[in-house]
Amino acid sequence: MTDLEGLEPEAAAAPHQEPEAASAAPAPVPWEDAGLSRFRGLFSTLGQVLFHPREFFNNMPREGWAEGLAFALIVGTTGLLASFYWQLLLYLGLSRFLGQMPALLRVFSMGVGAIMAMMLLAPGIMLANLGVSSLALWGAAALTGGSGPGFTAVWRLNCYAQGAMVAGFFPLLGGPVAGLWTLVLIYRGLQGVLGLSSWRALGAVALSLVLQLLLLLLLLGSLAGLRFLR
Numbered sequence: 001m002t003d004l005e006g007l008e009p010e011a012a013a014a015p016h017q018e019p020e021a022a023s024a025a026p027a028p029v030p031w032e033d034a035g036l037s038r039f040r041g042l043f044s045t046l047g048q049v050l051f052h053p054r055e056f057f058n059n060m061p062r063e064g065w066a067e068g069l070a071f072a073l074i075v076g077t078t079g080l081l082a083s084f085y086w087q088l089l090l091y092l093g094l095s096r097f098l099g100q101m102p103a104l105l106r107v108f109s110m111g112v113g114a115i116m117a118m119m120l121l122a123p124g125i126m127l128a129n130l131g132v133s134s135l136a137l138w139g140a141a142a143l144t145g146g147s148g149p150g151f152t153a154v155w156r157l158n159c160y161a162q163g164a165m166v167a168g169f170f171p172l173l174g175g176p177v178a179g180l181w182t183l184v185l186i187y188r189g190l191q192g193v194l195g196l197s198s199w200r201a202l203g204a205v206a207l208s209l210v211l212q213l214l215l216l217l218l219l220l221g222s223l224a225g226l227r228f229l230r
């Protein structure tokens with residue numbers, strides 16, 4: 001009988017195991033793609049946000065705040081200025097039409113001055129709107145069942161939803177259309193980025209508007225209180 005004592009036992013064949021498929025990384029936003037020119041990245045991102053929002057927000061990376069802010073300031077401020085421009089033309093036309101009515105003319109002149117002031121402050125208005133609306137949306141998403149949504153993810157979806165502000169280039173009705181379209185994109189973003197159901201996303205959008213209104217009333221009340229104390 002052959003002595004097998006010195007021989008090493010044959011290692012048992014390990015069962016064949018397939019390596020776990022790595023989860024696909026989110027596709028980069030064209031605006032953030034270093035391989036594309038800024039001009040091409042801007043318009044490619046606009047096309048995706050406006051016409052394919054579900055796919056865009058499902059695949060949007062959740063990290064990074066600066067690039068989204070730059071996109072929102074460029075597109076949002078430009079759309080806001082266009083909307084103010086059409087309102088300015090409307091007020092100037094009405095002022096000329098009501099030239100024989102001094103009281104109404106004075107009111108419309110004040111309106112023209114206010115619109116021109118807002119045009120100068122458009123970037124600041126856009127930045128303030130992004131900050132307040134993102135905070136309200138973050139709180140609303142958490143209250144409606146979001147599993148601890150990170151603020152950066154909410155900030156990014158809100159910034160890219162400002163792509164709807166290009167509707168401000170349409171005369172007169174562009175401003176209201178841009179506002180409604182932005183809400184629709186935010187609704188899609190809450191579903192794609194935070195995974196909220198349709199009803200929870202709708203509730204988060206509605207609740208965020210209520211929170212923004214409360215913040216606005218709180219600010220106006222504080223200013224009125226300061227004025228009273230003076």
